[in-house]
Amino acid sequence: MSHKFDDDNCNPSNNEHFQSVLGKALENPSRRRMIQGGFGLAALSTLAMLPGCASMGQTGAAKTTSLGFPSIDKSLIDSVILPPGYSYKVLHASGDPLNRSVAAFSNQGTETDDWSARIGDQHDGMDIYYIDAAGKYSDKDTGRAVLSMNHESSAEAHFLHPQGQTSNGVSGRKFDQFGQWDLGTRPELEVLKEINLHGVSVVELSKTASGWSYKLDSPLNRRVTPQTPVRITGPATHMADIRAMMSTRYDTSGATSRGTINNCGHGKTPWGTYLACEENWAMYWQLPVGSNPGDDKAVASRKRYGVASAALTSAIKTERSQGWHTVSASDNRFARWNIAAAGNSAAEDFRNEPNTFGFNLEIDPLAPNSVPAKRVAMGRFAHEAAVCGLPKQGAPLAFYMGDDSRNDYIYKFVSAANWDAKDIGGGMAAGDKYLSEGKLYVAKFNADGKGQWLELTIADPRIANYTAYRFANQADVLINARHASDALGATPMDRPEWGAVNNQNGEIYFALTNNNASNRTPTKVNAANPRAYMDLDGKKSAGNPNGHIIRFKEDGQSATAMGFAWDIFVFGAEEDAGDANLSGLTAKNAFSSPDGLWFSKATGICWIQTDDGAMTDETNCMLLAAVPGQVGDGGKVTVNNAMTVSGAQVTGKQDTFIGAALGEARLRRFLVAPKGSEVTGITETEDGKTLFVNIQHPGENTPALGNAAQYTLESTWPGNVGYGPVGRPRSATLVITRNDGGLIGV
Secondary structure (H helix, E strand, C coil): CCCHHHHCCCCCCCCCCHHHHHHHHCCCHHHCCCCCCCCCCHHHHHCCCCCCCCCECCCCCECCCCCCCCCCCCCCCCCCECCCCEEEEEEEECCCECCCCCCCCCCCCCCCCCCCCECCCCEEEEEEEEECCCCCEECCCCCEEEEEEEECCCCCHHHHCECEEEECCEEEECCCCCCCCCCCCCCHHHHHHHHHCCEEEEEEEEEECCEEEECCCCCCCEEECCCCEEEEECCHHHHHHHHHHHCCCCCCCCCEEECCCCEEEEEECCCCCEEEEECCHHHHCECCCCCCCCCHHHHHHHHHHCCCCCCCCCCCCCCCCCCHHHCCCCCHHHHCCECCCCCCCHHHCCCCHHHHCCCEEEECCCCCCCCCEEEHHHCCCCEEEEEECCCCCCCEEEEEEEECCEEECEEEEEEEEECCHHHCCCHHHHHHHHHCCEEEEEEEECCCCEEEEEECCCCCHHHHCCCCCCCCCHHHHHHCHHHHHHHHCCCCEECEEEEEECCCCCCEEEEECCECCCCCCCCCCCCCCCCCEECCCCCCCEEECCCEEEEEEEHHHCCCCCEEEEEEEEECECCCCHHHCCCCCCCCCCECCEEEEEECCCCCCEEEEECCCCCCCCCCCEEEEECCCCCCCCEEEEEEEEEEECCEEEEEEEEEEECCCCCCCCEEEEEECCCCCEEEEEEECCCCCEEEEEEECCCCCCCCCCCHHHCCCCCCCCHHHCCCCCCCCCCEEEEEEECCCCCCCC
């Protein structure tokens, strides 16, 4: 997720960081055992290569011992770069039609339809769903499938209009979540395009001798947009309270709401449905000048989530709003983005509208007439992926979720129902069974390499008696999960992005993308976030600008475990970063800001995707392949930190737990993307011979449009490589294969 709303720190709690916990732990000399030589740990790189690791593990997932391609160089070229012997084609790009009744995409912003029958924009998380002969879900490759895909943001929506976005009749502007504009009144068609480019696209795929392609006019082709009717679901005993908090003018009962927005990472359920996680949803609402923001509790809730919590003092100060609420049409498609308390109750306005977002939305991609469901039991926050642990027959399921904001948390949802493989293909009914009832937990990482899961329940006196936000009931706990986690003392993390589960051993990985200089100094580091340093070349950033990947394993490999062990898998860094380059990266595998994570079942490779701003002076974003080890295959090290804070040099040391050094044999750069783009969204076919990868927002730094003579496009991909009209850049999905037809990456 490249857009900077998640750079904000909406967590004002004083929850104990690792720094203070660690100081207590280090008073015991027996806990200070250190590995000699820091990260000169080449000999440890073999620890992950267990005997027989080229065979199939107990889970049925393959495990590779080496990477079979040469690491590619960094690139600033406006194109996709792959290793020798690999090729790609574009499956589809933003604006491509789902059926022939919609005109081909002009790439000039001249479309007069509302985008509800086109591929959405800013391609992100996705997964493939095979279709059997009866038209039902299959977990085996049948040569026929659908691809379900998230679409994240509209920060580049100016590309979708002839001369950029329009306000008060003036074109050529670029509204994003950071800009400040005199919004005035925006045109209805522009706003409809911007709304409908969000959400999810489902398209049917077919496999031929020339590979996979998407099928126009398939009855399975579908868009789920912010305007699609959805169900509100949750624990049965708390549904009345949940619905009371969801009541709006659209549905005063609170039983239904509309749509999904800003979907980044995703999840795939064991029964074959899709979880479209709602990430940076908070930025779309506004409180116009002079409006009533509501009661103190509503204001406290909105502040903790980054939703507009005070009325504007001037129409020129319109941060984090696209101005959708300004459209003069009388219907509530546009009024819903104004969250002022304008009526006598919530049933008369849209003050509760933000309460209906921030969830995992379940969709059955093979049932186009099914109604998607918001899974309230899984908590409300900035959801970044919802990955299911390895299912065990007769045991509960665990879903692991990150809250993508600085200093927020990692969560786990454990189903009340025990897994039954007979539910494979069970669609939304299976979702109601497993995702409506269960327990929600938040993670606390301890300084000794262990951690705990803390249940979010109103029965806990720390939550029931929390003074910063007064919880009314368990529904309030689920809908304001961030406040509840603050109350329990959960561990604030450095922007938890995608999670992934190692199919070989069930261990869970999370990308901690980065942190900034205000949150991360040598006096604010901790064991899970141990670095505070300065990148003095290029972008000249400070804090933890390059990020890292943390991993943990549940006690007893159980979904219901209350404890876990953790370490740090790898640290992002430039190769010349000195003490900050804790993983010993070289020019061949240096990377920054890990974002997307995904494990191949066919090869066991851990794929790492980047969404970077710190290292883009020397390379575009990238996709790397890593051979994973296991928690505990490394040891404890001391990190030396140095950083300029308020003009003074500050130094410090921090102990942390790290995995075995990777080296170029176990971590290689596989793909470099076009200019300005993020690499995100990844899945593969069952045989491991076709990889689907998304390129999001190429040309992100292009200024606002207007007169063509006034701007220069940063990127023109994929038109510059022969896909679609040449000109403005477009997000797109790649289909990557090996020229000899072999497995990807090995």
